[in-house]
Amino acid sequence: MIKVGIVGGTGYTGVELLRILIQHPEVKITTITSRNESGMDVAELFASLRGHIDLKFSDPSGSALDQCDLVFFATPNGIAMQQAEALLDAGVKIIDLAADFRIKDIAEWEKWYGMQHACPELVASAVYGLPEINRAEIKSACLVANPGCYPTAVQLGFLPVVEMGIVDTNHLIADVKSGVSGAGRKAEVHTLLAEASDNFKAYGVPGHRHHPEIRQGLTRVAGKPVELTFVPHLVPMIRGIHATLYARLTKKRKIDLQAIYEERFATEAFVDVLPAGKHPETRTVRGSNICRIAVHRPQNSDTVVILSVTDNLVKGAAGQAVQNMNIMFGFPETLGISQIPLIP
Amino acid sequence: MIKVGIVGGTGYTGVELLRILIQHPEVKITTITSRNESGMDVAELFASLRGHIDLKFSDPSGSALDQCDLVFFATPNGIAMQQAEALLDAGVKIIDLAADFRIKDIAEWEKWYGMQHACPELVASAVYGLPEINRAEIKSACLVANPGCYPTAVQLGFLPVVEMGIVDTNHLIADVKSGVSGAGRKAEVHTLLAEASDNFKAYGVPGHRHHPEIRQGLTRVAGKPVELTFVPHLVPMIRGIHATLYARLTKKRKIDLQAIYEERFATEAFVDVLPAGKHPETRTVRGSNICRIAVHRPQNSDTVVILSVTDNLVKGAAGQAVQNMNIMFGFPETLGISQIPLIP
Amino acid sequence: MIKVGIVGGTGYTGVELLRILIQHPEVKITTITSRNESGMDVAELFASLRGHIDLKFSDPSGSALDQCDLVFFATPNGIAMQQAEALLDAGVKIIDLAADFRIKDIAEWEKWYGMQHACPELVASAVYGLPEINRAEIKSACLVANPGCYPTAVQLGFLPVVEMGIVDTNHLIADVKSGVSGAGRKAEVHTLLAEASDNFKAYGVPGHRHHPEIRQGLTRVAGKPVELTFVPHLVPMIRGIHATLYARLTKKRKIDLQAIYEERFATEAFVDVLPAGKHPETRTVRGSNICRIAVHRPQNSDTVVILSVTDNLVKGAAGQAVQNMNIMFGFPETLGISQIPLIP
Amino acid sequence: MIKVGIVGGTGYTGVELLRILIQHPEVKITTITSRNESGMDVAELFASLRGHIDLKFSDPSGSALDQCDLVFFATPNGIAMQQAEALLDAGVKIIDLAADFRIKDIAEWEKWYGMQHACPELVASAVYGLPEINRAEIKSACLVANPGCYPTAVQLGFLPVVEMGIVDTNHLIADVKSGVSGAGRKAEVHTLLAEASDNFKAYGVPGHRHHPEIRQGLTRVAGKPVELTFVPHLVPMIRGIHATLYARLTKKRKIDLQAIYEERFATEAFVDVLPAGKHPETRTVRGSNICRIAVHRPQNSDTVVILSVTDNLVKGAAGQAVQNMNIMFGFPETLGISQIPLIP
Structure with a gap:
């Protein structure tokens, strides 16, 4: 089992990551951070998770993210790029569900996202996480830019x-x-x-x-x-x-x-x-x-x-992120993400 | 005021025609037919009209449609073409909200609508009721094919x-x-x-x-x-x-x-x-x-x-039909159809 | 025709008041205020009103509300009570669609609305605007508390x-x-x-x-x-x-x-x-x-x-307010508010 | 693993049973019947199941339901009572998701369901499948009446x-x-x-x-x-x-x-x-x-x-039925039905 952290667990991609990872047989979620909800039970914010998770949101500053094998960023744009270098240096792999590492052309990125990029040098080495195109590169990646929906x-x-x-x-x-x-x-x-x-x-x-x-x-x-x-x-x-x-x-x-x-x-x-x-x-x-x-x-x-x-929150976000995780860590690619769609 | 009949008043274009025509200052609705709901109060089927209309659905067979100045067909495709000739001969103008008279190429029409056309000779003289293109022709038309949504x-x-x-x-x-x-x-x-x-x-x-x-x-x-x-x-x-x-x-x-x-x-x-x-x-x-x-x-x-x-039921159906009526009878084109949209 | 002002025209009761009052034959809307949208065309905020209104939101401070015959407050709770006295003194009638004058027991009001009441003395004279119970009192009222939905x-x-x-x-x-x-x-x-x-x-x-x-x-x-x-x-x-x-x-x-x-x-x-x-x-x-x-x-x-x-925005808010207006100014009670419901 | 049949698999409780049972580790679905869709791939009717099931709907008449260990009736009311006796005689257990065996008072049942009961003698022995009340009886039941939603x-x-x-x-x-x-x-x-x-x-x-x-x-x-x-x-x-x-x-x-x-x-x-x-x-x-x-x-x-x-289709229907199945067959009560709710 790998130790996984989630930065920014209070949005829709956050709760969707939780729904999937909680039942993933090779994952132990060790940390979920939130600046605003620090100290609150995760299951208090998301009542759908009652009985399935026993973690509190922790403050990003004091969190033990560098003890993880993998950290997912389910944050707004512009957060992952602040923290990526330190985590990578600590040997932690990263999957960013936001846009920080998706666009190779830094000027283009800065135009669309309205901020200066904090670590342009990492963008080149980031792998764009669309497995149907980039599977081989994802396998050996340390930093994956999860595609937009x-x-x-x-x-x-x-x-x-x-x-x-x-x-x-x-x-x-x-x-x-x-x-x-x-x-x-x-x-x-x-x-x-x-x-x-x-x-x-x-x-x-x-x-x-x-x-x-x-x-x-x-x-x-x-x-x-x-x-x-x-x-x-x-x-x-x-x-x-x-x-x-x-x-x-x-x-x-x-x-x-x-x-x-x-x-x-x-x-x-x-x-x-x-x-x-x-x-x-x-x-x-x-x-x-x-x-x-x-x-x-x-x-x-x-x-x-x-x-x-x-589903924009699964193949368009959290599910594809876990698919990338499976590839990066050598798990079967479908592990934990073969849920049957809910109809009606 | 003109006398207006509606054939097939139990669908969505029917109830929308009623909503508009009930408050139209130049219209008196004299007949609404329905094969299935004959004898039922219109306001029993459409509770939204309670207090605004005092008519019953009448059986198409015994109805006095030929006493009307204008008849709207709010019927399924293939009905208006059965009755148009007799009404036109009786001097009644017609606006068909279904598709019977929209397509000039009879073979094409029959292919798409899966039936034989009952009065191909009327199709040529029918006017396509899109006022922003055909206003002049509509003004003198006896038979208007109201466009699809x-x-x-x-x-x-x-x-x-x-x-x-x-x-x-x-x-x-x-x-x-x-x-x-x-x-x-x-x-x-x-x-x-x-x-x-x-x-x-x-x-x-x-x-x-x-x-x-x-x-x-x-x-x-x-x-x-x-x-x-x-x-x-x-x-x-x-x-x-x-x-x-x-x-x-x-x-x-x-x-x-x-x-x-x-x-x-x-x-x-x-x-x-x-x-x-x-x-x-x-x-x-x-x-x-x-x-x-x-x-x-x-x-x-x-x-x-x-x-x-x-709105597919107004400019895409009933409202445009009344716009055509206004043009055909010389009323101001916006009369009775300048309702303000309902937001939120 | 009476001159009508609306304070706080950017919410749902505001736009609903506009939809009704624009077509009311005895009303001329002279002023709509908004602190945040001051200077903006009303029809820019509410595209549904394009072509029906030619007013801009004005700042509450400089507005000519005291020139109106009637002012509607479509504001959050706690605003009308600040301005009611001055307007009443200027001979302007008031209908408050918020809660400031609904509860006679000031302590109870302050408990539920979490603020001190600015003009408790006016509460006693305010008439609760539910016509089916209070029609006679509404007729002679200067200050009407429009009921909650x-x-x-x-x-x-x-x-x-x-x-x-x-x-x-x-x-x-x-x-x-x-x-x-x-x-x-x-x-x-x-x-x-x-x-x-x-x-x-x-x-x-x-x-x-x-x-x-x-x-x-x-x-x-x-x-x-x-x-x-x-x-x-x-x-x-x-x-x-x-x-x-x-x-x-x-x-x-x-x-x-x-x-x-x-x-x-x-x-x-x-x-x-x-x-x-x-x-x-x-x-x-x-x-x-x-x-x-x-x-x-x-x-x-x-x-x-x-x-x-x-409909919470009509009989539960704006429509009932206009019903009260009709009673207060001696217009037929149903004037301008007999729209047929929109189905489907 | 037990062999399970589903009678009437084309409704919402049917597809929900399939979603759950396909992933249940102790179940093999051997038969799904449908009078109308006989011969059609289940995954053609329910595209959500593509890749997860390789069965066709079979005609009820020729089906091998009596080879099953358990048969679910996801049928309209009045079907299960026609077939229950023969299946029970063949040693097949039954869970009826319809109402045939829910009401002990036959006259009351016949009044509400508008038909004559086909096997009143079985009603007495049927167990009402609400585990939180009847767990012990369910454990030894052959015929369970699954509660309404x-x-x-x-x-x-x-x-x-x-x-x-x-x-x-x-x-x-x-x-x-x-x-x-x-x-x-x-x-x-x-x-x-x-x-x-x-x-x-x-x-x-x-x-x-x-x-x-x-x-x-x-x-x-x-x-x-x-x-x-x-x-x-x-x-x-x-x-x-x-x-x-x-x-x-x-x-x-x-x-x-x-x-x-x-x-x-x-x-x-x-x-x-x-x-x-x-x-x-x-x-x-x-x-x-x-x-x-x-x-x-x-x-x-x-x-x-x-x-x-x-969820009316899970705890109110298919999920509760599987909970009853787990109890009847000695599986852990939560087996296969601990899915995390889907939010948002």
């Missing part, structure tokens, strides 16, 4: 056609929709039930932080610069991301998209390609680490439509 | 750029999202709250009935064949349509999209172009006949993103 | 049996359920969609501010002290209050509860007693000033069950 | 005070609220999202099938006839039951209700008594077999308020 669903959806070079990568379109938990457990007016329920809206059309992250990832896959239009929307539901992806085929010859998708993900435990003609629903992955994908070519036109769904 | 939001959104011929009309993309009331007041498993709530999915990607209707409308506007990819989605909310539209600019020179949209709709009472940079929310049109539109050009690329929202 | 639904529900003295008023039970808009447009964690959606909970069982208000009102009706158990719950919906009321009959003889309720409210425009055996739904009053009530006596036991529903 | 939450909530005889059992009140999945996976208008969402209503106030079941259970606990007023409500959420229970204390002396509840359930793995002053939320038991209870005595009056929440 939108980027996971979008990159997995585009992956086969971009890898094969059969679509116009100058004009990809990602029309993505997210449940409200993606905005986190923060008191804000626009995500109140009375504001966000019985409503639908796009946001961030002029620009969104996940845009450069997706572009960077697909550019690496394509081996050349990729351009995409990225439009996020807010859905009146708690969990779930649905990416509707559009790409123009560049080859006129007959292509069996269904076969391409099935083959690409044949050995991936957490990517499920639906039978031809089907449409994935976000609820079919609720509470699970699965990404379900369907690929369509309506009216046999040259526009491919890919539908990709995940 | 998706087609209204999509056509209004694309209208300015397609009219001006500044986008590639061979590759339009309409990623549209609808509240569940769009599926009607029918007992079905997939629209149960326990199925559709806390969930998001695309459907009908291989083909949808509103696709040919939109293509027909935009083709007429463009003056040449238009091709679009149309992907509808189901949103866990009651009312509202959000169309996210993508088009590639064909002219490289500088174009002021905001000005183009504002000018095109400057005199339209029911189309509201938002200030640059804004995103419309479906709730800001809830219960109203407004279509709100925003136009974006993210990262100054050549892909235009248009956001268009309506 | 729970108290409106509960008092109207209990009114007939308490007035007649046929139930045990020492053990009334009010099990009440509210939509989330009742908590206001405030950034708080517990009313986020991701917290409050797909969830149900009671709150405030040990004590709630509306408890003494209801007790005071029913005590006055009963002519003797009334005791009740009051349990509020949060429902994952936007608008609506459902009160389920329990009372033990004290008379063993046969009582026609249905007739008692129908008679009591026969002349009330805004109370609708449903036919025997029916259950009111909150959506049947959505956006309207109606209170619908059903009375049951299950298994003919001695426990009466009364079901009472309102 | 409302009766589970209500009986567990009232249990301590009724057992101790400290409340007036002639006037209990159960004000209960259920998520929509309680109505099952049936196409009905009133549970459509467009009808049930953003809405709240009571139903069945004149009478409900779960009323006699609760009365029977509490009567047995009390050792004398119990009377209660039972008012169910529909909440716009998927899962969850919240019972708000009212009882009048009969003893005037000081009583420590908190201690009474904590002691009564001290050894119960699936009943969690919250600390004094807390309110349980349905989401804190979502997807789990836990019942959380809080007990209040507001204003120190003689009316006790008990709040009891469960």
Whole structure:
């Protein structure tokens, strides 16, 4: 068993990490920190955990994080970069669920995240934790940048056609929709039930932080610069991301998209390609680490439509983080994250 | 005041027509028919109308529809085409909220709606009731085909750029999202709250009935064949349509999209172009006949993103039908349909 | 037409007042104040009002409230009591939608609202604005305390049996359920969609501010002290209050509860007693000033069950305030507040 | 490992049984029957189970249910009673999740369920499967009647005070609220999202099938006839039951209700008594077999308020059924049903 610490355990990715790690057979959670709730029983804040955990939130300053084998940062952006170096020096591995180590271009990162980066030299060595692309690098990584929720669903959806070079990568379109938990457990007016329920809206059309992250990832896959239009929307539901992806085929010859998708993900435990003609629903992955994908070519036109769904808190955050942990520590990749989705 | 009949008053467009027409100063509702609820007080089926209406549903057979000045068909597809000829011969004007008279190409209609058309000769003379495009024809029409909910939001959104011929009309993309009331007041498993709530999915990607209707409308506007990819989605909310539209600019020179949209709709009472940079929310049109539109050009690329929202039961159905009625009978176009949206 | 001012127009009761007053034929809104949004167009904050209002929020300090005939306070508790005296002295009538003037017992008020009352002497002269009980006093009032949302639904529900003295008023039970808009447009964690959606909970069982208000009102009706158990719950919906009321009959003889309720409210425009055996739904009053009530006596036991529903923002706040305004200024009581509920 | 069959696997209790049993270490599911979906892959109907199950629905007639050690009936009422005798004769144990064996009084059962009972002689020997009351009998039972969802939450909530005889059992009140999945996976208008969402209503106030079941259970606990007023409500959420229970204390002396509840359930793995002053939320038991209870005595009056929440599909149906199975077959009672609730 490994000793695991969680920094910032009071948000949605925090409680989701707890739900998964508590039942993980190779993990012992030794520390959970919170600046604001220090001293409070974890199960008092999250009544769903009553009877399953007997820890208190500890103050970040006095915590024994450096005694851990692995520390998850489930913090706002800009925290992990302050503490990473010391922990790595102490031999502790790190998985950051925030954005501090996701973007290789420091200037680009600083533009989108509105702060100066505290340890640019670590960014280069950080591994982007999307196992379906980077499994080998993750295995030997000490510092993993866990992908954002939108980027996971979008990159997995585009992956086969971009890898094969059969679509116009100058004009990809990602029309993505997210449940409200993606905005986190923060008191804000626009995500109140009375504001966000019985409503639908796009946001961030002029620009969104996940845009450069997706572009960077697909550019690496394509081996050349990729351009995409990225439009996020807010859905009146708690969990779930649905990416509707559009790409123009560049080859006129007959292509069996269904076969391409099935083959690409044949050995991936957490990517499920639906039978031809089907449409994935976000609820079919609720509470699970699965990404379900369907690929369509309506009216046999040259526009491919890919539908990709995940649970933003699991495959889009905590579940993928544990998947990365399993890879980093040599556990079976699916260990502790094969929960069956909750329907209805 | 004109005498108005409603055929099929037990669905969502029916009750919405009633809500609007009851308070319309120039309308007297004389007949509401329903095969199944014949004899029942309308206010027993729809308790929201208690105290506002004193009519019973009457059987279609014995009803005095031919005494009306105007009859609305709020029926399933395939009903209006059975009765239209007799009513028109009796001098009654007709607005069909179903699809019977929307598609000019009879073979195409029969393919999508799965039945033989009962009066193909009337289809040619029917006027497509989208006032922002067809106002003049509607004014003198006896038979109006009220547009579908998706087609209204999509056509209004694309209208300015397609009219001006500044986008590639061979590759339009309409990623549209609808509240569940769009599926009607029918007992079905997939629209149960326990199925559709806390969930998001695309459907009908291989083909949808509103696709040919939109293509027909935009083709007429463009003056040449238009091709679009149309992907509808189901949103866990009651009312509202959000169309996210993508088009590639064909002219490289500088174009002021905001000005183009504002000018095109400057005199339209029911189309509201938002200030640059804004995103419309479906709730800001809830219960109203407004279509709100925003136009974006993210990262100054050549892909235009248009956001268009309506209330599917008002501007997408009953409200637009009354707007058409106002035009046909010479009433002020906004009479009885200027309700303020209900927020929150 | 009267000149009307609104203090604190950025919350849900504020926007609801605007929706109603904009279309009220006897009202001209001259001033809307907001400390935080001063200078902003009202229609920028509330896009639903675009095209319907051309006012900006003004700073409370420099505003011309004393030029109004009537000022509504749609503010947090504790604001109206600071400004009431000066306005009344200037001949301005006041309707306070907050709680400052609802409780006659100053000590009790101070206990529940956690502050010292600024003008206890005005409390005695304030009229409690529940027209179905206090219509005559409201007519001549200068200062009206508009009732809370729970108290409106509960008092109207209990009114007939308490007035007649046929139930045990020492053990009334009010099990009440509210939509989330009742908590206001405030950034708080517990009313986020991701917290409050797909969830149900009671709150405030040990004590709630509306408890003494209801007790005071029913005590006055009963002519003797009334005791009740009051349990509020949060429902994952936007608008609506459902009160389920329990009372033990004290008379063993046969009582026609249905007739008692129908008679009591026969002349009330805004109370609708449903036919025997029916259950009111909150959506049947959505956006309207109606209170619908059903009375049951299950298994003919001695426990009466009364079901009472309102829209918390209309009959429970802004609509009732305008009803009070109509009475105070001699307008027809239903003027401008007979909107038909929005279904579905 | 035992061989388990499921009759009627296409409803919500069916898919929930599958979710739990698939991961139960002592169970092998050998047969799932469905009259309508016979021949279809289970994972085609429930995409959430893709990759977790490789069975097809089989026709009830040709199925090998008599080869099972245990058969669950997740069928509509009236099915299990047709097949129970033959299976019991074949040595197969039965847990019926429907109502066929819950009510001992056959005439009462026939009145509420509207059909003649097919095997009244088996009803007497059936054991009511509420482990917290009947554990010993369940251990040796061959035929278990799994309790209804409302009766589970209500009986567990009232249990301590009724057992101790400290409340007036002639006037209990159960004000209960259920998520929509309680109505099952049936196409009905009133549970459509467009009808049930953003809405709240009571139903069945004149009478409900779960009323006699609760009365029977509490009567047995009390050792004398119990009377209660039972008012169910529909909440716009998927899962969850919240019972708000009212009882009048009969003893005037000081009583420590908190201690009474904590002691009564001290050894119960699936009943969690919250600390004094807390309110349980349905989401804190979502997807789990836990019942959380809080007990209040507001204003120190003689009316006790008990709040009891469960997931209607788990502790109110499938989870409790597996708990009963564990007891019947000598497995640890919590085996396979200690999932942590899904929050948010």
